[in-house]
Amino acid sequence: MTRTLASIAIAAALVLAGALPATGAAMGAQQSEGHAGGHVSFETSSNAVVDYGVGGETVLESVAVDSQSAVESDAGVGLDAGLSAMSDIAGAALSLSARTETSATVTADSGAELTAHDNPRGILVVSAGNESQYVTANVSSGAETSAESDERVVVTHEDGRDGAFLVVGNGSVAVDDGGNVSASLGEDAKLVFRSYEGERAEDDEQQERMIANGTATAEAYVTQSGEDGSALAADAVEYGNDTRVDVTGYGEGAVNMTVERTQHEGRVIITTVSEQALDASENLSVRVDGEATAQASSTSELRGGLDEGNQSRYLVRQGASADARADVLVAVNHFSERQITMTNESETTENGTETATADDSEESTEGDDAETTADESTPEPSPTAGDGPGFGAVAALVAAGLLGLAATRRA
Incomplete structure (x- = not known):
């Protein structure tokens, strides 16, 4: 009996001794x-x-x-x-x-x-x-x-x-x-x-130079995330200690950002967007504090928005990545706190025509009230079963009523 107990104790000690290194390694991994x-x-x-x-x-x-x-x-x-x-x-x-x-x-x-x-x-x-x-x-x-x-x-x-x-x-x-x-x-x-x-690419080199010399003070990313890339996530990288960027909304064809800078001078904000969030290839509208910005055709023209200071500008650079990203560089002409909004101005319907944006509809309200085309006019109702009575049916009812009234008076 004593030998049995001793054997059990030795076996238990060996098991514990063998387990200790594994436990230590697990703790180190944690x-x-x-x-x-x-x-x-x-x-x-x-x-x-x-x-x-x-x-x-x-x-x-x-x-x-x-x-x-x-x-x-x-x-x-x-x-x-x-x-x-x-x-x-x-x-x-x-x-x-x-x-x-x-x-x-x-x-x-x-x-x-x-x-x-x-x-x-x-x-x-x-x-x-x-x-x-x-x-x-x-x-x-x-x-x-x-x-x-x-x-x-x-x-x-x-x-x-x-x-x-x-x-x-x-x-x-x-x-x-x-x-x-x-x-x-x-x-x-x-x-x-x-x-x-x-x-x-050359566009990458231009962005690097702007970051190093302080022309571009922040980057914002609205790109695909998650293991399967089906979700969107927003990230901001701030290079200037006096610049703060907050991506306040994204997705469904729009990206909204708040950019705050303690210095008054204008700077460039680099934004990278996935097509899933915003299609920047065409019909892109970029507004700063609600005012439309001008599209630049080159980096030097973009920087002109900072030098002249009269109007903010933006530049689009399409990427060659598999998930269809684009860089939108916005030269904000001056700072305190500015709101940057990027949207697709128009959408394409199923038959290929473009629908007007909210701004277009507001500007053309008076014209719509004054004029209508033949296609836009209200069609006459067809006298099929299930339709309500048209103008001819109403006239017939009125005539029948008058004849009945006349017959009653003769009687």
């Missing part, structure tokens, strides 16, 4: 922080964002950030040594601090924030906050990097997504000898990463 959305996914280690993927493809192997004071103190070097000397920073401790339907924010102990925007471009924004920061990013294997300026580094991939790093505000970005990216950000500056489904 403590791992990351994000898996419709477009963007990533994990966090103790001091870096790792395996940053867009559209199911890893585009950045790791991103680390730390304050310049901490890096220079630990490494014993400063910016005078060049950004390439900052390529191996340890990185400040990170934690996933906030998550919404369309974004996830990671906070660094250095005071920086890394916000991943779950939209088709997979935008990652590293905000320096109140202290200058160094940022390092290791791109995915097989990608090539090149510096086009102190404010922009381009990432190209033969068989994958292209991308670009942009500095907004006081800072610079460079490529080290290993092909990875290092950036120096002054207080309140930002490092922005945008990815593209394949090769970057």
